[in-house]
Amino acid sequence: MKYNYRRLVDFLESQKNGEIKIEYKKLEELLEKELPNSAFKHRAYFSNDKSHPISKVWLESNWEQIELVLGEYLILKRIK
Numbered sequence: 001m002k003y004n005y006r007r008l009v010d011f012l013e014s015q016k017n018g019e020i021k022i023e024y025k026k027l028e029e030l031l032e033k034e035l036p037n038s039a040f041k042h043r044a045y046f047s048n049d050k051s052h053p054i055s056k057v058w059l060e061s062n063w064e065q066i067e068l069v070l071g072e073y074l075i076l077k078r079i080k
Contacts, residue, residue, distance in 0.1 A: 003031040005057045012061040012076075019066070023073045027054075040071045 008030045012020075028034055031054075039045045048064045050056040055065065058076055067075035 003033050003053070005031070005053070007032065008054070008057050009061055012058060012063055015078075018078045019075060020063075021073055021075050024071060027074075043068060043070065046074055 011030050024035060046055060046065050046068050048055055048059060050059055062078060062080040063076040064079050065074050066077045
């Protein structure tokens with residue numbers, strides 16, 4: 001499953017607040033694909049680790065995940 005991360009990068013760069021809540025549905029819209037089952041079952045899918053492609057995008061855009069409710073939403077905080 002290949003994602004288009006450009007829209008996610010653009011979304012993150014356009015944010016004015018220091019924290020943002022992204023619902024799974026919104027994340028799927030930005031990625032233009034459904035998230036895999038592992039994103040609904042395993043917290044590690046959204047860990048702040050550059051070995052995970054989606055989290056690599058937000059880490060390189062100066063954000064980190066600070067809260068996660070599996071299957072519902074995640075909250076990112078600007079780190080720089």
